Amino acid sequence: MSDVSSLETFDRRESEVRGYIRSFPVVFDSARGSVLTAADGREFLDFFAGAGVLNYGHNNPAFTRALIEYLEHDxxxxxxxxxxxxxxxxxxxxxxxxxxxxxxxxxxxxxxxxxxxxxxxxxxxxxxxxxxxxxxxxxxxxxxxxxxxxxxxxxxxxxxxxxxxxxxxxxxxxxxxxxxxxxxxxxxxxxxxxxxxxxxxxxxxxxxxxxxxxxxxxxxxxxxxxxxxxxxxxxxxxxxxxxxxxxxxxxxxxxxxxxxxxxxxxxxxxxxxxxxxxxxxxxxxxxxxxxxxxxxxxxxxxxxxxxxxxxxxxxxxWADTALTDGVKAKSAVLSDALARLAAAHPELGAVVRGRGLMFGLAIDSDRTLAGRISKEAFTRGLIIETSGAHDEVLKFLPALTISDDELARGLQIVSDSLDAVL
CATH class of the missing domain: 3.40.640.10 (Type I PLP-dependent aspartate aminotransferase-like (Major domain))
Structure with a gap:
């Protein structure tokens, strides 16, 4: 029996064009809300949300129920x-x-x-x-x-x-x-x-x-x-x-x-x-x-x-303002946390920019740093990507439905990862 967590199949047969698998090299098996679970049982907080596809989180039960009912109805x-x-x-x-x-x-x-x-x-x-x-x-x-x-x-x-x-x-x-x-x-x-x-x-x-x-x-x-x-x-x-x-x-x-x-x-x-x-x-x-x-x-x-x-x-x-009210509150938490992170490391000249739950921490003084933070965060159980012309921006795209605890935990991992790579 093959190792369920092995990437050998992908290395052997999938095109060299593959990208995200190189940044996040595990076999993912299941997901719910803002947590992805690998085939070997490890859990990862998701600050990536499918590059913006999963604003409402993974396998949102409201959608899953409707889809199952639709399929059963032929x-x-x-x-x-x-x-x-x-x-x-x-x-x-x-x-x-x-x-x-x-x-x-x-x-x-x-x-x-x-x-x-x-x-x-x-x-x-x-x-x-x-x-x-x-x-x-x-x-x-x-x-x-x-x-x-x-x-x-x-x-x-x-x-x-x-x-x-x-x-x-x-x-x-x-x-x-x-x-x-x-x-x-x-x-x-x-x-x-x-x-x-x-x-x-x-x-x-x-x-x-x-x-x-x-x-x-x-x-x-x-x-x-x-x-x-x-x-x-x-x-x-x-x-x-x-x-x-x-x-x-x-x-x-x-x-x-x-x-x-x-x-x-x-x-x-x-x-x-x-x-x-x-x-x-x-x-x-x-x-x-x-x-x-x-x-x-x-x-x-x-x-x-x-x-x-x-x-x-x-x-x-979208029938009421509960979602947008929640995004506004979480946006303030995210923005403040990133501002404190940038202020704690003035030597980096990091710039915080964004709106809602779409933020970036731009570190132009060392264009490799965002990528190294992303890599370190992955080892600590957080999926977060980079963007920008030089991949110099650490990009925050958590699900709009992420819990306050999950948001705080992910932000702590980012802070710890920055300290580690510095």
């Missing part, structure tokens, strides 16, 4: 874009609990089940609606690794894997990229008004309100409002990528809500299904919905199991 599993009871239930819940309370009027497009496919659809429909090809994206952006999304992604590690030129995107500096006191949109406004700038009038601007993979960079509300005004004044569509920062991650359902803007297009994935089942969608202002039937398809654009758990997640967590 509910439709695969439905392409046909009408099903599961999809109808999700659309009605999304309309009632997300769109109507916020005064949003969006059409829903169900794309292939990855966030990258939602981005591809958003870029395609923006180009169709405007008749233009160029798109503006920002430094340190991450929009997926299919070719359209990759063209809008900033990180050279991912871009170099494309194998071809990544065209039709103009890169501009994100908020804060040039330091405090510099409004990077001055450059965008100048280029839009100057026929000699070389900037082809964009079909769209795509942006994250909080950059996740780019290092937990937070766009200010003022910056987002100015960006919305610039795009509106110039007939440019504004796409907000909410794939990692959305579904309550920064406190509100969408990260852009704090700014008060209304984008033309919104991409949603990761935690929208609630349960971790694959699901993505694009929200479109009705006048932007210029698709011809079947113009963007996908065999698995109708994941009905995901529709079931997504509906339950909305009904369970």
């Amino acid at each position: 509910g439709i599993i695969h439905g392409l874009d046909m009408a099903t009871s599961a999809k109808k239930g999700f659309i009605e819940a999304f309309e009632k609990l997300v769109l109507e309370p916020r005064g949003f009027d969006y059409k829903l497009q169900f794309t292939g089940p990855t966030g990258a496919n939602a981005v591809e659809a958003a870029l395609k429909v923006a180009r169709q609606a405007t008749g233009r090809a160029n798109v503006v994206a920002f430094t340190n952006a991450f929009h997926g690794l299919s070719l359209g999304g990759l063209a809008a992604t900033g990180n050279s590690h991912y871009r170099e894997a494309a194998g071809i030129a990544l065209d039709n995107v103009t890169r501009l500096p994100f908020d804060g990229y040039l330091g405090e006191g510099v409004d990077t949109l001055d450059l965008f406004e100048k280029m839009l008004g100057d026929p000699g700038s070389g900037l082809d009038l964009p079909a769209a601007v795509i942006v994250e309100a909080v950059q996740g993979e780019g290092g937990i960079n937070v766009a200010s509300s003022a910056w987002l409002r100015r960006l919305r005004q610039l795009t509106a004044d110039n007939g440019i569509l504004l796409i907000l990528d909410e794939i990692q920062s959305g579904i309550g991650r920064t406190g509100s359902f969408f990260a852009f809500e704090e700014s008060g803007i209304v984008p033309d297009i919104v991409t949603v994935s990761k935690s929208i299904s609630g349960s971790g089942l694959p699901m993505s969608l694009v929200l479109l202002r009705p006048e932007v919905d210029v698709w011809k039937p079947g113009a963007h398809t996908g065999t698995f654009r109708g994941n009905n199991l995901a529709f079931v758990s997504a509906r339950v997640a909305l009904e369970e967590y």
Whole structure:
């Protein structure tokens, strides 16, 4: 009998492209809430949440019950874009609990089940609606690794894997990229008004309100409002990528809500299904919905199991403010703890940034340190990843449902791990 905890099978047969298995080299067997259990019985606190997929924790019992009941009822599993009871239930819940309370009027497009496919659809429909090809994206952006999304992604590690030129995107500096006191949109406004700038009038601007993979960079509300005004004044569509920062991650359902803007297009994935089942969608202002039937398809654009758990997640967590109130309280605990950690080690010059339960501890003075903390934390029973152009940011993405005790315990492990590696 083979050793249940051995990684030999993966080393022997899985592609060299595998990534997270190298950072967290154990065979995981089960999970509940914010705890993962390995095949050898070891338990790990989760400050990773599936890279933002598991905002409501692992195997949330409310979702598990609904999925089991649906399967026992012989509910439709695969439905392409046909009408099903599961999809109808999700659309009605999304309309009632997300769109109507916020005064949003969006059409829903169900794309292939990855966030990258939602981005591809958003870029395609923006180009169709405007008749233009160029798109503006920002430094340190991450929009997926299919070719359209990759063209809008900033990180050279991912871009170099494309194998071809990544065209039709103009890169501009994100908020804060040039330091405090510099409004990077001055450059965008100048280029839009100057026929000699070389900037082809964009079909769209795509942006994250909080950059996740780019290092937990937070766009200010003022910056987002100015960006919305610039795009509106110039007939440019504004796409907000909410794939990692959305579904309550920064406190509100969408990260852009704090700014008060209304984008033309919104991409949603990761935690929208609630349960971790694959699901993505694009929200479109009705006048932007210029698709011809079947113009963007996908065999698995109708994941009905995901529709079931997504509906339950909305009904369970977005009918009142209990979840967002909890996120606000835990955010204060997380922010304060990281501020104390940075203050305890002034020689590092560490910077704390983030919102809600999406935070980063950026340590630019030693770009290897965040990775070493992550590795040490793993040996102590905590899963936490890094982000940023140099992996210099220790990235905190605990489940929104994490208990106060679990949050405190994980933060203590981070503090102990920092002390250990120093």
